[in-house]
Amino acid sequence: MRDFELPGRSLAVGRTAMAATSQPLATLTAIDILRNGGNAVDAAVAACAVQCVVEAGSTGIGGDCFALLSLGGTDEVLAYNGSGRAPAAATVEHLRSLGVTSLTRTSPHTITVPGAVDAWTRLVADHGRMKMADILAPAIKLARDGYVLPPRTAHDLAAQAEILKDDPAASRVFLVDGKAPPAGSIQYQRQLADTLEAIGREGRDAFYRGPIAEGMVSYLNGIGALHSLEDFANAKGEYVTPIKTTFRGHEIHECPPNGQGIIALMILNILSHFPGKGDPLAPERLHIEVEATRLAYAARDRFLADPAKADVPIDYLLSDELARQLAGMIDPDKAITDLPPFDEVPHKDTIYLSVVDSDRNAISFINSIFFVYGSGHMDPKSGVMFHNRGFSFSLDPDHPNAIAPGKRPMHTIIPGMVTKDGRAVMPFGVMGGQYQAMGHAHFLSKVFDYGMDLQSAIDLPRLFPLPGTNQVQMEARLRDAVGPEFIKRGFEVKKPESPMGGAQAIWIDWETGVLRGGSDPRKDGMALGI
Template identity: 65%
Template sequence: MRNFEKPTRSVVVSAQAMAATSHPSSTLAAINILQAGGNAMDAAIAACAVQCVVEPGSTGIGGDCFALYAPKGGDQVIAYNGSGRTPAALTVDWFEERGFTEVPRCSPSSVTIPGAVDAWTRLHADHGRLPLADVLAPAIAFAEHGYAISPRTHYDWAKEEALLAADEHAARILLIDGRTPRIGELHRQPELAETLKRIVREGRDGFYRGPVAEDMVTRLRELGGLHTLEDFAAAKGEYVTPITTDFRGYTIHECPPNGQGIIALMILNILSHFEAKGAPDDIDRVHIELEATRLAYAARDTWLADPSKVDVPIEEMLSDEMAKRLAGMIDLKKAITDLPPFELPVHRDTVYITVVDSERNAVSFINSVFYTFGSCIVAPKSGVVLHNRGQSFSLQRGHLNMIAPGKRPLHTIIPGMVTKNGRTEMSFGVMGGYYQAMGHAHLISKVLDYGMDMQDAIDLPRLVPASGFTPKIETEQTVPAATIAELKARGFQIVPTEEPIGGAQVIRIDWENGTLTGASESRKDGIALGI
């Protein structure tokens, strides 16, 4: 039970249907679609499209998408990988010839072919109910007539003002008189509105062929990119088989690699070898979760890549033998110092959406441009903000995740689903770039191990490993001083984070009472709503 004297929010409960997103307009759009006769897939796509307009730093049609879908609330979960590939002409040689040791962010070489629109149109055609025109109408209206800037959206937008100002088209479309739109100020994106209308008329071809594709390719090639119209025309996502692990009697479902859902499962597998004792924020438990994350992240940066191009050892990574071996490396007296090195940005921008409808169809849906405003490259006629997902590639020869033609990068965005006894129990996701795998495991453990209220679990102070070889941990300001002091005593290096870590949404189905319970991230602007 929530402590009502604390300045937080309650979980949301309803009987018919529910949506949870990180922006109020997005959640309301989902609810309106449900009330108009749409199902959970219609609502999720509508909500995502709205956020591509009103929260353009976090997501956009120039990004990628992953989804999990549980029809009728069963346990036969369907997964879709909507991540894009590199241009056919882009090789590691290209970077070496120019002296690059990593993929530059604000360059066309960081732009893989966006997969989101392909994912939306395929998922809508296969699982939606309403016409696509109805589903995208709310987003088109916001782009055409304007939307008010919300506080967290402004906060993220302002950090990228200089980069947006450096691109003439980004400056014209995304800034007002050369500055970030202020909280409460109206902003419009008429070019994006026309692009969304074209997608309504022409489906995926309205994005991947014709004027919109030509606009994106022209802009990328002007900046030195190797993208072609053929690259865009060939873009295609795919249905994939979810990967799972059992945790405390529940089955946790994630999309398989190239996404990092497998790393969330690895963390849970390690945690399953420890008894959940004491309070949820007990120092020993915090220590275990941090070390489990560091161990799993080291595995990720060694093995995670596009399985269509290289052999990713999925079974070995999820084996109990692996979990036992990694769990055995954790020493509660001191931090591990002999891990392989990895360096991570704390988190990046993404939107996660979950919807459950009256038929208990459950959708776990995530869409991202990676960094805030992605590459900060904007196609001038179509208004498409292009992501920088190619930055997740390695330029190290021989690495499984080495950049190569037509290859998908290691991906951070991961939707999650929980089932038990043939039924969907929970649809959830945690935004925040590389934090997401830890965020998934942290949320699931707090709810299933400790029986925490979902909103309370989301609101807990967050910590995240920032380095593998050195036990450097980034912490939010709300982490108790006593916890920080004890972590330091155990050898962890504490660095205060510059911004809030991640964001989560979750809906849980109560089959006995026939109701839904939802929670939404307090670090974001969004809400959960039910009908």
């Protein structure tokens, strides 16, 4: 229960439908779509398209998309992997011949073929009710007529101004005289409006074939990328079988690799050996969460890759045996000094949104360009800002996640869905690059172990152990409260570079018919029910 004497926000409630996003205009767009006859899928794509305009540092049509969907609120969860692939010419050997020894944030070789547009159009065609032109209309209007820069987006833009200055198109769109404008400024993305309008009119082929694709490939080749028209024409996502685990009597569903949802499930499996009790922010409890995360992320960095191109031991990673083994490695009083190498086995930025409609279709939807403003490269003709998801690739030819033709990189973005007793009860997600897998586990533990409502759990201060190190990033409230105790236990406490992640969730109460939603105060958005 919220303490109304403290700053904060109330849990959103509704009976008919609900949307929770990280941007007010996106939430309102989703609600408008639902009121005008659209369903959860239509509303999610419309809201995301708006965010691609007004929250361009976090997402865009030059990025990737994953979704989990429950039709009619059943526990038969559908998953869609809309992650893009490396160009056919992208091999470790070819990159080495070009003198590429590492993949930097702005390298053109980190740009994989964007998968978002394919995902949107496929999901709407298969499960939506409305025409794509009508779904994209709110985003097109904002891009063409202008939108007001909100505070968090302005904060992120200011931090990336130096990167954007180096790209003429990005600088022209987002900066003023080479500097980031303040919150409250009006921005336009008219080239992007034209591109979205073409997608609405002609479908996915407007993006992956024809003049827009030709312009994007020409631009990418001009900055040294290896993309071809065939790479864009062959772009295609796929429906995949979700993976899941049981935590505190609930089924937790995630998309399978190449996303890191499996790592969230691993953390939950480890935490299942440590029942929650007492203060959810006690150093003893946070210590266990941090160590479970460090162990699971060590496995991520060893194994996670595109399962179509590498062997990813999913059954082993989700096994009870491994969870017991890893839980047994946690010393409640001090940090693990040697993380397991996982040599042998048997066998940061994003938008996330949730929508539930009147038919109880529930969608968990995530869209990303990875780093804030992605690669920093924008095609001047289409207005597409390209992601840098290929930054996750390895240049070690023996690593499962080594870059290769048509291969999808390890992905950090992960939508989540909770089911129980044959029904979907909560689409949820946590943004924030590498933090997302821990964010899922941290959030679910606070809801199911400590009985917190969604908004209260989202509002809690956060921490994250940097993979492969003993360093733990903590938000200020935790640094003051538990930082000294963590230092005693052998950790190095650090201040995060930016606000840590963002979250949205909607709980479906099947007995009363009430919807309850939460949205992260670290972003500009909100949850809204009708």
